[in-house]
Amino acid sequence: MNIDEKTLNEIVEKVVSSLTSAAGTKKVAVGADHGGFQQKQFLLNFLEEAGYSVLDCGTYSTESVDYPDIAKKVSESVVSGQSWRGIIIDGAGIGSCMAANKVKGARAANCWNQATAHNAREHNNANILSLGSGMIGNALASKIVLTFLETEFAGGRHAKRVDKIMEIEK
Numbered sequence: 001m002n003i004d005e006k007t008l009n010e011i012v013e014k015v016v017s018s019l020t021s022a023a024g025t026k027k028v029a030v031g032a033d034h035g036g037f038q039q040k041q042f043l044l045n046f047l048e049e050a051g052y053s054v055l056d057c058g059t060y061s062t063e064s065v066d067y068p069d070i071a072k073k074v075s076e077s078v079v080s081g082q083s084w085r086g087i088i089i090d091g092a093g094i095g096s097c098m099a100a101n102k103v104k105g106a107r108a109a110n111c112w113n114q115a116t117a118h119n120a121r122e123h124n125n126a127n128i129l130s131l132g133s134g135m136i137g138n139a140l141a142s143k144i145v146l147t148f149l150e151t152e153f154a155g156g157r158h159a160k161r162v163d164k165i166m167e168i169e170k
Contacts, residue, residue: 028149029083031057031074032133033067033096036089039133039141043087046142052149055083068099071130075103078127085149086128093132100128104169107162112136114147121151125162 028047032040037059047054057073059065067090074086086108088096093110100108108128109120112135120126129148131141153162 025051025053026084026149027053027055027082029055029057029074029077029086030089031070031087032059032089033070033091034059034062034064035091036096036131036133037062039089039131039138042138043089043141043145046145050146067096071096071099071108072103075100075106075108075128079103079105087131087145087148088128089131089133091132091134093130093135097128097130100130105166107165111144111148113140114143117144117148118151121148122154123158123161124165125153125158 030040030044030047040056040059044054044056055077057077058070067088070090071088074083074088077083078086086100086106088100088108090096093112097108097110100106106128107124107126108130109116109124109126110130110132111117111120112132117129120129126148129145131144133141136144153159
């Protein structure tokens with residue numbers, strides 16, 4: 001019986017999803033540069049209260065750091081399977097998103113409201129959320145995060161497009 005790579009990936013994703021659901025928690029890797037540090041701290045608590053397990057990828061203070069380093073840590077955690085999803089935060093969310101998408105297998109989306117978060121998951125199967133702490137407050141950030149984490153990928157006609165995005169990496 002020959003199984004194509006796409007079908008195999010779908011089976012693996014379902015198995016991993018069922019295992020994390022059975023364990024009761026899904027691990028979310030969260031990282032921020034110095035500009036996003038305060039919002040990261042807020043979101044770490046928010047996620048834990050919502051029942052998620054979190055992996056804090058830094059930074060651990062407001063001292064200046066380079067956002068590409070943090071985005072890489074979060075992306076590698078997600079792509080390796082150590083974490084289920086990732087969240088990166090910097091001032092605008094743009095630089096971290098760009099850096100995250102350089103990691104093979106990462107599909108980061110810079111979202112600024114619930115509609116963009118929903119679309120990023122449902123249509124693009126994004127696995128990393130990028131937020132701009134200088135653009136949105138904690139209340140909106142928490143709504144965006146929940147939308148991102150709770151929205152399922154629709155598959156179907158969107159799957160072939162996501163496959164084409166992933167083909168660009170090869």
